[in-house]
Amino acid sequence: MRTELSLLAAAVVIAVGGFVAPDWLSFLLTLAFAKALVVLGVVVQMRMGLVTFGQALFYALGGYAAGMAMQHLGVRDAFVLLGIGVVVSAGFAAICGLLLARYRDIFFAMLTMALSMVLFGVLVKSSALGSTDGFNVSLPTYLGWEPSPESAKGVIFLLTVAVSAVAAIAFHRLLKSGLGLIAEAVRENEVRVEYLGISPRSAIYANYIFAAGISALGGGLTALATGHIDPDMAVWTTSGEFVFIAILGGTGHVAAPFVAAIVFAAVRTFAIQESPHTWQLTLGAVLLILIIFLPKGLWSLVSKRRKQTTETPVSNTAKVNA
Template sequence: MMTKNRIYLLILAVAMIFAGLVMPYWFSFLVTVALAKGLVVLGLVILMRAGLVSFGQGLYYCAGAYAVGAFSDYFKTDNLLLLLLVAIVCALVISSIVGLLLSRYRDIFFAMFSMAFSMILYGILVKSAALGSSDGFNVVSPTFFGWTVHASGGNMLTYWAAIVLAFLVGAVIWRYFKSPMGMAGEAIRENEIRVEYLGISVQKVIYIKYIIAAVLASLGGAITAMTVGHIDPEMAYWTTSGEFVFIALMAGTGHVAAPLVGAIIFELLRTFAFQVSPYTWQMILGIALLAIIIFLPNGLWSLKEKLMKGAKS
């Protein structure tokens, strides 16, 4: 049976889907990109709950985007579901190989090795003339088996896909966090040796978490590519991965909805900061992050818990 919270979230998702038909396209565009990045951050949160921080999620964010762009261009297809499936397969193949190495490392070594692989992809793409080199190339606007809908001046399919994916993935990851495999991550973060004594393979748990995080990042990259209509190697650059870590720290890891909400807040804050101060908008974001770290060290989601406790008292 569905709990009240799930019913409320389902109602919110349906309301957002219909709201896209009337809201300005710039806002639906912003929400779509934010939710796509929220999927990446949700994967990062899975790793952070196990005590690992990845500065290389841009690897799969970019790989998913380029897989969609290259596949659609080579096979002349614009089917949304097929392109998302291609992004998933791409992430599974790469992460199943890279994860064999990274699952052996912890702390700063995990963070730096993950960033190194991301920068390797960046270097390859910059030198690949067939893939547009540093300029990248355009991506086809998706359809759903030939059907599409335009509202407020843009294609609504990616907006709807982002909302559906956010709801479905959020529900699955919430159940995953409640499962033995999901809770093993927090146990690994607290005491990895004791987990091994219990007969659980820490490397296997981290390997699975890494693959899940990679798939989510690839889906986020695919949605972003089809929404923006253009991809370039900057999607694999370390600053992109750093942005995901920024959002994760800002949002917190207390709930699966935190990365999604945090990504929307981040995009709104960045848009506002750029409008107010186009040359120093990074400073505004930095000040915002410092304020959150000082006053809300567990992220913005902890504010909800504090408000609920205050209401009960």
Template sequence: MSTAIVAAAAEQPAYRRWLPVAIMWLALITVPAWFPLMGGYTALAANVLVFGLAAMGLNILLGFTGVLSFGHAAYFGLGAYGTGLMLKYVAPSTPLAMLAGILLGGLGGTLFGLLIVRRRGVYFAMCTIAFGQIFYYIAYKWNDFTGGFDGLRGFHREPIGLGALSFDITDGTRFYYFTVVVFTLAVALMSFLLRSPFGRTLRAIRENERRARFLGIPVERHIWLSFSISCFFTALAGTLYALLNNFADPLALHYSLSGFFVIMAVLGGMRSFWGPLLGAVVFVVLRDFLSSALPTEWMAFLGAIFMLSVLFFPRGMLGMLKRRGVE
């Protein structure tokens, strides 16, 4: 059966593969024109891209390496706080602030990954939660530096200078297009990595770690690299989150947000490249709508939707669509 599916997929016309992606990019570029007509707003679309990038970063570890982390909000939050602290206390420069956030979150994940790379399953997941909660409580208690429970305020995104030119991202629509550009560059790099021999090695570890080890693959090193790379991408999403809201709060470090990232990846299809983005679209838009219509019950409805999706579409929405398209 699987051989027949692969053969059928190979016989598909080329346009069947690139047309959905082209439609997706066209929709992203034209969001400010059509999304408000459907009751949305540009900041919500930017939120979709931010959380979609974070979920896709996590999916390098979860979907392509087969290792579950419930602590990726730590690197998302470190990226947000690194950006905000740089803008507030050091230099009013958006590129420098983003670089600071990416390095803080990415290097934090890289160093922590060295400590837990030999753990597997629930032990690995619990260690990631514990590490994330450490940073959550630091941000929560350090009122003078991080703003404590009220969050880090008093900073805002600055225009980006390009020599004699300047790109003003203080406007919401312009910042959305800036987010689209950053998202595009990030997913292009992500795609390159996952299509490389390194990415194929990660898939081999996911499918059968013992066999990969027998083939001479340094499994721990590849899992550590996968963890580190996913943390850098998640930290990048955190920098965009801080710039979008001109705010960073301790909840961006909380393990509940890590759970949301996992839900997005599973909901959309964690074994497909674009699945987490589709999951982010559904999750973020539904959360915004339900939290407005049902302020106290929205999480119950969202949980029910996720449960039904896992029960009836175990491959995620994108996996289900691809399977039907092939068959």
């Protein structure tokens, strides 16, 4: 409960800060939070000992499903569009998961990347979906209310913060649930899990579908925020970016992906601004330094601080007793 209240408080502070922050900062945070949702899907699988290089598959499915529903079905409500993206992605994951749940290690990673690249190839070759250029997405409505063009970006920012808060709380509860505890047990020893009468494949299958749904939310929010969708959402380098952010933040807390996504977006924006021709080198160097000195991720700084705070009163009590 304490963690959930902290997440809600942080969401309120960020939402209020969005009203006074410059537009570029609100937009940066919107995209960072949307990508953090996809990273949550990556972390779900990392906690089971599985690394996916194809999470961009569901990121793209969420975005394209929302965009196509708006363009071809005339659906404009943001909540319905996001829901369509989640349903499409979860349904696709339910089919693919039947195969992927059988594999582990590098085989799982390569198969997920292969599925993502299949979608990338289909999108690139499909002229009806704009081929390599993609297509634009109009501004959505919200339960019948249509904001003005000037306030549309701010509304999407608030929507992204709200969805991120709900998703973070759901993710936290998942980790504390039986399925979340089984996931860690599967990572440590699948054989012992089977001796308990629990199927590791079923646990992996369920987590894979959850990861797909939460990643689709990130793709749908990105499409609504940028107003554009293109096949690069499904390319393998996008999946690699999500894995990189997951490693950068660590898996120790539900807030870690959001902190890492913000740091990643800020560093990349600064690198592009200061060295537009060598920004990849600057970005890589900075992030490499962070990973070398913080191998357990950025959240390890918070964990270490909490550990020191907890140990200090214990040490003082021991000295008094002595």
